[in-house]
Amino acid sequence: MVKQKILILIVSLLVVSFSLYFFLSDSNQTKPASVETKIMNEETDSNENTEQSLAEENQNSKETEREKEAVVEDVSVEMAKDEEKEKVDGESDKEDTKTEGIREKVKGVVEGVIKLFEKDLNVVAIGDSLTQGVGDETKNGGYVGILTNTFKENNLDISIENYGKRGNRTDQLLKRLEKKEIEASIQQADVVLITIGANDIMKVVKNNIMNLQVDQFDQAKTGYLERLTAILDKVNEINPDTKIYLIGFYNPFEHYFGDIKELQMIVNDWNASSEAVTEQFENVNYIPTSDLFSDSDIELLSKDQFHPNTSGYKLMAKRILENIDEVTVEPN
Template sequence: MFFKNMFSILLVTLLVGCSGLPFLNGKESAEHSKTNITRSLKKEIPDDFIPTNLSVVSVGDSLTQGVGASNEQEGYIPYLSAYLETNRGIKDAHFSNYGVRGNRTSDLLSRLQDDQIKRDITNADAVVITIGGNDIMKVVKDKFTNLTMGDFSKASVSYEKRVEKIFRTVRQYNQEAEIYFVGLYNPFGKWMSAFSELDIIMDDWNEIGMEVTNGDPNAYFIRIDDIFSASDENLLYKEDYFHPNDRGYELIAARIYDEMKEKTVETLYAKGAMNGVMNDEEVDE
């Protein structure tokens, strides 16, 4: 019954790429979240600390491209860049955006063979990935006349293999960069309770993403579904109620930063401190 009811809406949005998911209290205001992040950055940094540049490669689907953001902003990227650059230890946060609306895991695997993407990942300090929403939409499109929960379970097996290959490919190019894999969210959950089964599907597919991520000691799963399910704010783009709007992207960026500040930023601190030691030694000589 659920699957028959959801066709009319899901098929309208089939061509719309989406991927993302969980942590952050959606009721938190933009200023409040920004204040908390700024406070967390006020660590004791030595006066002779040398700020370092940060290189981040963002790959994936429409969530990386920034569909739904105003003024053609690149989704979460401007917000994440701003958060990072309020950190005194970071001189410049440079992002390479390789998000393409509608991309599935198979498309991303093909695009990872691009020479420019290879070079950028090789030189990156961190890689952020959004992918998977369009893989789920493909199941709906292919099976819309007789869609069952089993169709999603079957497709998830191949999805897991492709995500694993995405991770292996990134690691072929760069063994040291942190990988941040952003989960999936149910855009229909708040305004159409009949789509509650999608929560089960998203949970299952997010579990896959989490398991693959946990298999890499330097990779981190970023849940964002709770951002959209728990908030009283409207976090969806008003033209499709599918993609995040500016506020939605801001909260996603804050969630990613919560993890990056503990991993990538700390790594940069260590690099900057080491550079300071090396420079002191050169002066002494």
């Protein structure tokens, strides 16, 4: 009986010993694994932090580049996003909602009496955002709306159809001239007013924003002048009896790139070249506007600092009236 108890005790001790052995063995194997896992996690975190740091540097670099590119986004398409679309029910409702201050802003631009050499006059305005009237805080249609108000105040039977479209370049305007509606209007027009060219320059700036070179503008100007000539040819083809006025553009980059003096020289060069193209046609005249926006004592640009505000458009309208042959302004 005693031997049996001793045997049981020995077996129990062996079981306990083996259990302790396996327990300690598992514990020793687990600890290095835990340490190894911790080291791997730290290395992963370190790699992630390094990658995140590099990603942030790349992101900052890309954001800087995007900021420069954003400055020259096609204004006629993306630049005046803060403008609100005003819903109106007819011209009478629109007139009723105008304040006296707005009425004063859109009043005629001449002090005198405008007289027509003909009984009535049909005018068609085509081109980019300057014709559309983008930037005019009164939502009156820019220089076209101001001209219309001026004619009404002087009891003149002059109608103006506005086909200005924000963002238009010479290639796009040339294509739009094939539209039946525009073609039909030009066929009946006594006068065609055109603003075009600023977005052609804008395209050069946008495509080469990180490395602008003067020769890039010179190369682009060749194509621009060819398309401008094609536009004037097309209008004459539609209506050989109409009178065409090409309205020059001002430096739209002065606010954003005022430190780049070459841009003003480029704008002047493109305007001079545009005027030279008009001189090839007997029925085409050039009307400059760049000087109107230089060194002004009053703010002439809208909130986007790219398009004219109402005051800027009034100066343009006045300049146009002073240069078209179909009307004359006489003192009161």
